[in-house]
Amino acid sequence: MDNSTEILGLYPTWYQPALGSGWVLGIVAVIHVLASHTSVGAALVSTWLATVAVRRNRPELLEYVRKYGVFLLVFSYVLGSITGPGIWFSATVASPRGLSALIHSYVWWWATEWVFFVIEVVGIYLLVYLAGKVDGRSYLKIAWIFGLASWATMLVIVGILSFMMWPGQERWFSEGGTLNGFFGPYTFAQILSRTCFMLMAAALAGGLIAAYIRDGAFRLEMTRKLAWVGLFGAVLGAVFFQWGLTTLPESAQLLMKTRLPGSFVPTMWAILAVIVAYFSTLLLRPSALKAPLAAGMMVALLIFGIWPEERARESMRKPFVAGQFVYSNQIVARDVPALGVKSELPVLESRGMLAVHPFIPEHLRRVDAGNELEAGHALAIVYCSNCHGLGTTGTRPFGEMFAGNRDAEDIERFIKGALVTGNMVNMPRIPLRDDEAHALALFIASLPLWHSITR
Amino acid sequence: MDIDTLYALRSSSGLPSHPAVFLILLVLTWALHMIAVHVMLGSTALALTGAFAANAHWRRLGSAMLDTAKVAVSLAIVIGVAPLLFVQVIYDPFWYVSNVLSARWAIGFIVVLLVAYWAMYHHYFVGKEGSSGSSRWSLALSLILLLAAGFIMHVLASQALRPELWMAWYAPDGHLETSGAGIHEFNLARFSFFIALAAPVTGAWLLGYRRYLAHREDENPEYLDWIAGLGRKLMTGGGFVVLICYAMWMATLQDTAGNFPLSLWSFLANGAILLLILAPALFRSPSGSYGAFATAAGAVLLVAVAREALRHRILGGAHGYELSTYTIHFDWYSNALFCLTFVGLGGFAIAYSIAISWEAGKTKGLYTASPRVDRLGKFALAALCIWIAQYFFFGFLVMAQ
Ligand code: HEM
Numbered sequence: 001m002d003n004s005t006e007i008l009g010l011y012p013t014w015y016q017p018a019l020g021s022g023w024v025l026g027i028v029a030v031i032h033v034l035a036s037h038t039s040v041g042a043a044l045v046s047t048w049l050a051t052v053a054v055r056r057n058r059p060e061l062l063e064y065v066r067k068y069g070v071f072l073l074v075f076s077y078v079l080g081s082i083t084g085p086g087i088w089f090s091a092t093v094a095s096p097r098g099l100s101a102l103i104h105s106y107v108w109w110w111a112t113e114w115v116f117f118v119i120e121v122v123g124i125y126l127l128v129y130l131a132g133k134v135d136g137r138s139y140l141k142i143a144w145i146f147g148l149a150s151w152a153t154m155l156v157i158v159g160i161l162s163f164m165m166w167p168g169q170e171r172w173f174s175e176g177g178t179l180n181g182f183f184g185p186y187t188f189a190q191i192l193s194r195t196c197f198m199l200m201a202a203a204l205a206g207g208l209i210a211a212y213i214r215d216g217a218f219r220l221e222m223t224r225k226l227a228w229v230g231l232f233g234a235v236l237g238a239v240f241f242q243w244g245l246t247t248l249p250e251s252a253q254l255l256m257k258t259r260l261p262g263s264f265v266p267t268m269w270a271i272l273a274v275i276v277a278y279f280s281t282l283l284l285r286p287s288a289l290k291a292p293l294a295a296g297m298m299v300a301l302l303i304f305g306i307w308p309e310e311r312a313r314e315s316m317r318k319p320f321v322a323g324q325f326v327y328s329n330q331i332v333a334r335d336v337p338a339l340g341v342k343s344e345l346p347v348l349e350s351r352g353m354l355a356v357h358p359f360i361p362e363h364l365r366r367v368d369a370g371n372e373l374e375a376g377h378a379l380a381i382v383y384c385s386n387c388h389g390l391g392t393t394g395t396r397p398f399g400e401m402f403a404g405n406r407d408a409e410d411i412e413r414f415i416k417g418a419l420v421t422g423n424m425v426n427m428p429r430i431p432l433r434d435d436e437a438h439a440l441a442l443f444i445a446s447l448p449l450w451h452s453i454t455r
Numbered sequence: 456m457d458i459d460t461l462y463a464l465r466s467s468s469g470l471p472s473h474p475a476v477f478l479i480l481l482v483l484t485w486a487l488h489m490i491a492v493h494v495m496l497g498s499t500a501l502a503l504t505g506a507f508a509a510n511a512h513w514r515r516l517g518s519a520m521l522d523t524a525k526v527a528v529s530l531a532i533v534i535g536v537a538p539l540l541f542v543q544v545i546y547d548p549f550w551y552v553s554n555v556l557s558a559r560w561a562i563g564f565i566v567v568l569l570v571a572y573w574a575m576y577h578h579y580f581v582g583k584e585g586s587s588g589s590s591r592w593s594l595a596l597s598l599i600l601l602l603a604a605g606f607i608m609h610v611l612a613s614q615a616l617r618p619e620l621w622m623a624w625y626a627p628d629g630h631l632e633t634s635g636a637g638i639h640e641f642n643l644a645r646f647s648f649f650i651a652l653a654a655p656v657t658g659a660w661l662l663g664y665r666r667y668l669a670h671r672e673d674e675n676p677e678y679l680d681w682i683a684g685l686g687r688k689l690m691t692g693g694g695f696v697v698l699i700c701y702a703m704w705m706a707t708l709q710d711t712a713g714n715f716p717l718s719l720w721s722f723l724a725n726g727a728i729l730l731l732i733l734a735p736a737l738f739r740s741p742s743g744s745y746g747a748f749a750t751a752a753g754a755v756l757l758v759a760v761a762r763e764a765l766r767h768r769i770l771g772g773a774h775g776y777e778l779s780t781y782t783i784h785f786d787w788y789s790n791a792l793f794c795l796t797f798v799g800l801g802g803f804a805i806a807y808s809i810a811i812s813w814e815a816g817k818t819k820g821l822y823t824a825s826p827r828v829d830r831l832g833k834f835a836l837a838a839l840c841i842w843i844a845q846y847f848f849f850g851f852l853v854m855a856q
Contacts, residue, residue, distance in 0.1 A: 009463040011551055012625045014558035015633035024562060078572045081532050085539055086565035092543070093558035093635060096551040097466075100543070104468040107477070107544050108789035114537050115793075115801040121533045122808045125526060133815050135823040141832040142811070145804055148839040155846055169853060178471065178789045183853040332467060339784055341467045358460045359622065361629040374630070381633055 008344055010330060011096045012359045015385045020395035021094035022314070022328075022386065028083050028090045030310050034201065034302050035080035037194065040150045041202030042072050043120070044195075045229060046127065047147030054136040060218055062139075066131035068209045073124055076205070081121065095386070097330040098164075098321035105178055105323075105339075106160045113156035119149040154194060162187040165317045166249055166324055173325075176338030181323070189244030196237030200275065203230030204301065207282075207294035223286035230279040238272050252316040259315050259426050264308055271304040319428040327428040329386045349431040353382055367435040373450060375436070376443025383430050383440075391451055398444055412441035456618040458775040464548035469782035472790055477545045478763070478778060484537035486759035489649070490656060490752055491534050492605065495527035497657020497689075499575070499598045506582070506591040512681045519664075521579055521594075528572055528601070545778055549615035549770065556624050557610060558635025564607045571600035606646060613640045616709070616769050644703035651700050652755065654693025655731040659751035661686030662735070665743030670817050683743050687735035690747065694732030701728060711773035712765060720764035727757035788849070800842055803835035 014021055046065050053061035091099040103110065123146030130142060159182035162168060168184025203226045210226060213219035248256070278297055281288050319327055325334040325341065332344045347356060354360050354367065360378055367375045380390055380398075389397035402411055415430070415437045422429030432440060443450065470477070498520040505517010543550045554561045574597040582590030614624075617640050624639045625632060665683045668674050701724065705716040715721055731754050738744040770776040810831055815822040824832070 007460050007463050009465065009467065009548075011464065012555045012621075013633050014555050014635040016558075016635075021558070028562075028565065074573075074576050077529070078569065078576070081529065082565055082568050082572065085532070085536050088539060088543075089554065089561045089564060092551055092554045093561050096555060100466040100547050100551065101468050103540070103543055104466040104470060104547075106789070107540060108471055108786070108793040110540055111480075111537065111793045112789075112796045114540065115796050117536065118533055119801065119804045119808070121529055122805065125529075126808055126812060130812065130815055133822060134811060135821065138811060138822075138824040138829065138832065141807075141829075141836060145807070145832070145835050145839060148836075148843065149804065152839065152842060152846075155843070169856075176784060176786070178786050179849055179853050183850045185854070188850070336468075339468050340782065358456065358463065359625055361622075361626040361631070363629050378631060381631060385633075
């Protein structure tokens with residue numbers, strides 16, 4: 001079924017002017033990262049606490065595990081289990097072909113993760129409802145199955161996410177095989193840093209429950225325990241994170257250096273310092289633990305830790321969105337001989353996007369004097385709108401690009417010189433034909449006019 | 456969209472197994488998703504009725520059903536992930552286009568579901584045990600939002616069956632419409648059918664619940680009889696409503712569905728509905744039965760098969776889309792990984808979880824696991840350890856190559 005020269009398998013575009021579809025996906029993803037990492041970390045901490053509780057016969061500790069479980073159930077599990085498929089939904093609408101590329105290679109891994117996910121969700125209910133109702137040995141089994149299954153969900157997703165950034169082994173492109181794409185140095189670095197990070201997040205969340213323990217001595221003990229877990233997670237996590245950076249390919253190192261905002265590295269160190277200071281304070285003065293403070297720390301972690309980290313991960317893989325062969329703007333830009341995947345750039349170059357995109361209205365298939373502006377708009381939607389706002393709002397909006405220059409010829413020159421040739425480091429190559437470049441330039445130059453017409 | 460375009464929209468990465476495998480898993484897991492959805496909707500509705508009722512039985516049942524609803528929501532969501540995965544594996548052209556064209560609703564689905572879930576918890580924590588406080592309205596909100604979430608799913612599924620209209624939706628009058636704000640296709644009869652199924656399935660659930668309570672010696676027999684009576688009524692009465700909805704759905708099918716209503720598959724669906732209506736007559740034991748619920752689950756599975764046949768009739772029959780032409784790049788490792796994890800690990804872990812919560816629920820006081828139950832747990836734990844070991848084994852093997 002080879003129609004690749006006739007029509008490309010490109011999807012319609014969802015254009016979100018206020019935030020950009022990428023940010024919508026980002027917001028869902030960040031919430032999911034916090035919730036899911038807290039859940040997995042908490043599963044590990046609960047497993048440990050349940051073990052101590054049963055071994056030493058300490059019902060109050062068991063009660064803590066139960067309360068912690070209820071809290072997790074209501075917050076991180078609800079949030080995590082809804083934003084999880086939520087990421088699929090938002091990736092579907094923001095980047096259908098990127099997601100599709102991941103799904104089609106890794107469907108069985110994801111299905112495997114799903115098995116663990118089911119076990120995990122059933123497990124948290126058992127942990128909560130069977131606390132004190134079954135014999136100790138059984139409770140331990142439940143706790144361990146729950147803890148290990150949770151951790152296994154992370155083991156699976158880490159490899160898929162690593163593949164999304166860079167297929168683990170270069171030979172994946174020529175030989176295929178999901179294992180080759182899954183495992184690389186970055187995969188292992190992430191397993192370690194994420195596990196630590198999870199423990200840290202769980203220690204923060206655990207503080208929310210510990211703050212309400214009435215028995216003073218027990219509260220002290222729990223606060224100290226959690227502080228140790230948090231400290232350990234934060235410090236080791238930072239070490240492994242640094243190691244992870246050294247496993248990145250050169251292109252990513254370059255992007256990290258040139259494209260990340262200058263505030264990125266200081267912000268990461270600052271949030272780490274704040275977290276270390278927080279846990280150290282709790283070790284020295286456990287009475288300092290208060291629920292609002294613990295909640296504030298969670299929010300700080302979300303805003304100053306996870307959000308920049310996720311944005312960095314997103315910029316590092318630019319201009320690709322998946323597996324270093326699908327561009328952010330959905331175009332397949334590299335051959336993957338193992339799968340028979342062919343780069344679409346040559347076809348686009350020779351025939352033009354307007355001619356081969358299935359979702360282009362017929363009257364725009366060829367640029368002519370009567371449709372230039374609208375054809376330019378269609379091209380901007382397809383080629384650019386994944387990363388740029390087509391106005392003054394959203395991410396990297398066109399309104400703020402080209403240094404305010406609204407001269408169509410200048411813009412066209414820039415497009416042909418830098419974009420058509422693929423000379424922008426973090427941008428996809430945009431293989432426009434001459435008539436298309438002209439139409440796009442015209443559209444960009446007349447954006448204010450366009451908006452007044454279409455509004 | 457012509458067939459060449461539909462094929463072009465397929466992922467160029469191909470599939471790691473034969474599409475039939477994914478199709479079977481899609482139907483199977485979707486049926487499980489729907490069973491959970493039905494129990495969820497039914498138990499929420501009963502909990503809501505109980506929260507507003509004065510009758511003691513109703514209030515008691517309502518509070519018990521709130522517990523069921525809470526767990527059923529999680530299960531509906533968790534199980535829903537599987538068909539969500541498989542549908543985009545084999546029907547990617549249709550699923551992705553449908554989602555993009557209603558992108559705001561696909562994103563809204565997440566928010567709707569979150570609020571629905573938390574509203575239910577709000578009622579649970581604030582208004583439990585027969586209180587008649589204002590938190591009842593949270594539960595009502597929860598039910599409405601759950602239905603809204605289901606409606607969004609229904610829209611996405613329906614739009615996927617209309618490739619011939621996509622372009623008119625995406626570029627009305629030839630101008631691109633990229634806001635993703637529209638809802639372009641739905642069929643209220645079809646939606647009502649899938650929602651109404653909640654009544655008989657929940658009825659069957661109640662018959663099972665009645666049977667479960669039979670183990671408790673100090674139960675009020677009048678309450679037990681009342682539950683069984685309600686269960687029967689829901690099964691038979693609800694079954695008739697489902698039948699009417701089905702007829703209306705068949706009468707309003709899109710023309711690309713051809714003569715589906717007269718097909719064998721449609722007879723199968725009718726048979727499934729009759730089974731639901733007749734189940735109370737088949738399982739007449741006054742102490743309730745689990746058989747009714749097993750029957751209901753089987754009926755939902757048959758409905759799922761018929762629903763899939765309809766999709767095939769439309770996409771295959773009217774548009775010429777054949778699943779079997781999907782390119783395959785067989786990947787032995789991940790095939791084996793899933794099969795073994797699903798059957799070996801998942802089987803043991805879920806069997807253990809069900810067994811131990813079942814036994815513990817029936818036991819007064821502390822339950823000590825029987826050797827058989829305990830062994831299941833040991834197997835599950837061992838399988839998990841082996842799984843993690845093989846993960847690192849293969850990981851290092853790949854790195855060493
Ligand atoms: C909790 C509220 C939910 C309700 C009431 C609900 C209800 C429904 C209904 C009625 C359908 C059938 C639509 C039709 O064929 O006309 C459906 C299909 C589906 N649902 Fe759900 N659902 C819910 C949540 C979810 C979630 C959270 C997921 C995913 C994680 C999900 C995944 C799916 C999938 C994949 C389909 C089938 C799509 C297809 O085969 O084309 N659902 N759902």
